[in-house]
Amino acid sequence: MKNVKDEDVTVFEANKDVYSSSISGIRADGKLFISSEMGGDLDEILLDTDLQKEIVDFYCRVSNTIPETGTQEVNVNMKREFHKYGFKLIESKFYHLGTDKLKVFLKNIYNNSVKIKYIKDGQQYNEKFEKVYIAVGRSGSRLIDTISSKYPELVLQNNTVDLGVRFELPNFVVQELNTMLYEFKVKYQASNGFLVRTFCNNPSGYVVTEKYSNFVTVNGHSFHNKKSSNTNFAILVTHRFTKPFNDPNGYGEYIVKLANILAGGEKVILQTYGDFKKGKRTKKLWNVYPTLDSNEYILGDLNLVLLHKTVKAITEFLDQLENVIPGISNPTHLLYGIEVKFYGKKMDNNLVSNLKFIGDCSGYTRSIVHATAHGILEYLKLKKELN
Numbered sequence: 001m002k003n004v005k006d007e008d009v010t011v012f013e014a015n016k017d018v019y020s021s022s023i024s025g026i027r028a029d030g031k032l033f034i035s036s037e038m039g040g041d042l043d044e045i046l047l048d049t050d051l052q053k054e055i056v057d058f059y060c061r062v063s064n065t066i067p068e069t070g071t072q073e074v075n076v077n078m079k080r081e082f083h084k085y086g087f088k089l090i091e092s093k094f095y096h097l098g099t100d101k102l103k104v105f106l107k108n109i110y111n112n113s114v115k116i117k118y119i120k121d122g123q124q125y126n127e128k129f130e131k132v133y134i135a136v137g138r139s140g141s142r143l144i145d146t147i148s149s150k151y152p153e154l155v156l157q158n159n160t161v162d163l164g165v166r167f168e169l170p171n172f173v174v175q176e177l178n179t180m181l182y183e184f185k186v187k188y189q190a191s192n193g194f195l196v197r198t199f200c201n202n203p204s205g206y207v208v209t210e211k212y213s214n215f216v217t218v219n220g221h222s223f224h225n226k227k228s229s230n231t232n233f234a235i236l237v238t239h240r241f242t243k244p245f246n247d248p249n250g251y252g253e254y255i256v257k258l259a260n261i262l263a264g265g266e267k268v269i270l271q272t273y274g275d276f277k278k279g280k281r282t283k284k285l286w287n288v289y290p291t292l293d294s295n296e297y298i299l300g301d302l303n304l305v306l307l308h309k310t311v312k313a314i315t316e317f318l319d320q321l322e323n324v325i326p327g328i329s330n331p332t333h334l335l336y337g338i339e340v341k342f343y344g345k346k347m348d349n350n351l352v353s354n355l356k357f358i359g360d361c362s363g364y365t366r367s368i369v370h371a372t373a374h375g376i377l378e379y380l381k382l383k384k385e386l387n
């Protein structure tokens with residue numbers, strides 16, 4: 001293979017067509033971010049904001065879209081306040097394509113790309129290839145598990161899971177923040193060493209449950225036309241383990257399942273912040289109305305589920321945030337549990353020269369822009385190798 005031509009490349013895709021593929025961020029919503037602080041862990045991508053911008057432009061061009069919003073401006077006084085109280089404010093430029101425009105993107109990109117072989121679960125191929133690129137995203141974790149249990153030396157790192165709660169409060173408490181920042185993202189180092197961060201802020205949004213095959217977690221989202229009077233965001237605490245323990249996702253699953261067991265099955269636990277701090281079961285709510293359907297939660301006590309260390313990190317985070325956003329730690333505000341973010345195993349791309357892992361399944365990316373950039377960088381490396 002002297003040069004890479006379309007006919008030299010075969011793509012194997014597990015879903016029946018592009019529209020049923022599990023590319024979640026591309027199928028729904030499609031927020032694209034340009035940031036040197038989020039989206040993945042590869043410095044060559046984080047530090048190359050020009051490459052990130054080129055990718056955003058590419059998505060806009062292929063989907064014939066002028067993105068909904070441009071940049072987010074951070075008020076310098078607000079920035080100073082976050083800094084004063086130990087919060088790191090994550091800044092980024094964002095571009096929102098919209099679900100309808102994503103369909104156009106998928107159609108255009110697949111009509112002009114290489115041939116795809118749609119494969120069925122368990123189907124075997126005996127073709128030989130000079131190079132194999134595995135880019136199965138997070139939904140392909142089963143394939144990554146199979147490969148890594150056979151070749152454990154390919155796994156560089158597998159030690160992290162983020163656990164926490166979905167926090168919900170009335171819009172008016174965070175109105176200023178929501179107007180100023182499209183996506184409110186801060187990080188905070190708690191006094192017990194745990195890193196706490198906010199994730200996925202949904203002004204006028206809704207809390208939802210997310211059903212996996214054997215457990216139920218919480219999440220949040222927002223609609224374009226349907227608005228609630230609450231804002232929700234995740235408060236996540238990073239749990240990092242050391243060897244010999246190597247199953248952080250299993251640990252996360254156990255915590256989530258414990259919440260489900262206490263909630264009586266496929267439900268999550270809801271508690272007010274006041275009761276959460278006191279370690280007391282919530283028996284009734286006051287003046288903040290949950291946006292999650294009442295069939296999907298049980299009023300309970302998250303202290304029976306989360307570690308004391310995790311609870312301490314969350315309460316310290318919220319109480320400190322009160323200094324910057326007065327009213328945020330009001331005892332009537334709601335906590336839903338458990339929210340979890342699983343990380344992919346970090347795979348070694350330098351061990352076997354003709355086997356590479358790209359995108360989210362490599363453990364190094366967590367966003368559309370970074371996953372795309374990872375593919376481009378590996379392609380450029382291949383081109384260099386061939387010349």
Ligand SMILES: Cc1cc2nc3c(=O)[nH]c(=O)nc-3n(C[C@H](O)[C@H](O)[C@H](O)COP(=O)(O)OP(=O)(O)OC[C@H]3O[C@@H](n4cnc5c(N)ncnc54)[C@H](O)[C@@H]3O)c2cc1C
Binds near residue numbers: 021135
């Ligand atoms: C609900 C949700 C919303 C999101 N929203 C955003 C957002 O707004 N902005 C953002 O930047 N990111 C978002 N993300 C993250 C984003 O979707 C991913 O980071 C990105 O799609 C990763 O790209 P990828 O190419 O690595 O994997 P994917 O996009 O997941 O693509 C992997 C492909 O491999 C296929 N596949 C899986 N297993 C196999 C197998 N065994 N054999 C063959 N094919 C297989 C899948 O069907 C899929 O087509 C979101 C994620 C979720 C879950």
